[in-house]
Amino acid sequence: MTTTSELTFENVAVVDFAESGVTKTEVRTSELMLSDVVSAVLRRTGVEKSKIDGFALSSYTALPDRAGDTAVSLGLTPKWIDSPDLGGVSGLSAVLRAARAIESGESEYVLCCGVDALSTENLQTLLAENNKSLRDFLAPVGAASSTTLLALLQDAYSREFNLDAEILFKIASEQRRYGSRNPLAMFRSELTRAEYDASRQIAGGLKLFDCLHSGFGAAAVLLTNASNARATSERVAYIRGGGEQHGHDFSCIDHPREIFRSDWPARVARLLRECGIDHSDIDMFQCYDDTPFLTLMQYEAAGFCETGQGSVFLRELDISRDGDLPVNTGGGMLACGQAGVVGGFVPVIEAVRQVSGRAGENQVEDANNALVMTVGLASQFGPRSSGVLLVGGH
Secondary structure (H helix, E strand, O other): OOEEEEEEOOOOOEEEEEEEEEEOOOOOOOOHHHHHHHHHHHHOOOOOOOHHHHHEEEOOOOOOHHHHHHHHOOOOOOOEEEEEOOHHHHHHHHHHHHHHHHHOOOOOOEEEEEEOOHHHHHHHHHHHHHOOOHHHHHHOOOOHHHHHHHHHHHHHHHHHHOOOOOHHHHHHHHHHHHHHHOOOOOOOOOOOOHHHOOOOOEOOOEEEEHHHHEOEEEEEEEEEHHHHHHHHOOEEEEEEEEEEEEEEOOHOOOHHHHHHHHOOOHHHHHHHHHOOHHHHHHHEEOOOOHHHHHHHHHHHHHOOOOOOOOOHHHHHHOOOOOOOOOOOOOOHHHHHOEEEEEEEEHHHHHHHHHHHHOHHHHHOOOOOEEEEEEEEEEEEOOOEEEEEEEEEOO
């Protein structure tokens, strides 16, 4: 069974955000990284801690502290609190739930945060114990990693549809080009074809430069109503709508092609229609990019092309900053790295950065509508959670 929900919003805005950048070593503790990004947001906006009446925290490695404990540590006293625990969907889910709280009047200022410290040891423990499916069925055969599962998913797609390896390089290299212009990126150099072709095989059809690098990092996003946001900053992004989906349709066990089909194309079209736009009005696509293939899969899921037609669609599409439909314009996780659930904040923050005109050298001209899609909780049947968010400018 799957569960779905989606809403549109009239009065919700992101007033500011902050990211630590991902490091391979622990430069600062999780507590200090989180404190730094929260302090940066509050300092720039001038919002007092006493006004923060909503707080959401996503983290794998903050335990035993939870959202309530962390709120106390940060000196916050929220009346609304949440702890999205959905892997790559956590950041998007936190923002959507915060938007609901603001739109309903339950909260006025909501701070959505993510922090994780994924050393090699922490990552191995997390992958082996993240859920029963991984622990009981995949870990015993050495397949308890998202990289292995995504390699299996990519191979399954290749057997059912046409997957052009040229497209995977196109996505990886363009995101590294964006990363070369992003001061927070882990990898600041462009990726050449020779480097990509010479990179070693990691799992199945995945090469080294198809994979992201884990590490330590934190992020914070501050939401409020539109009136407060405009009074606080001239550079505001509006949360126009979105939705989540969780679970699997297990009919895909007998019908492999069904793994790659979902209700999302119809749902995204409906969301855009309710917001008075369509796919042609989308100025950029920000998505969760564990691998280039996952980006291709989300182009299909978001309804930009039919299932199985991603290679054909992307072959003709210019995804550069000045192109037809730029993708992951900050470099995504392939360039910036992944600090656990903080990776789910990357596409959300980049969408906000773009439509509020803060993207520097990566700024897309006249950016006004950004579609965000994230997936999480990988399993042998594909991601178990997914979400979509529409972020708008003026």
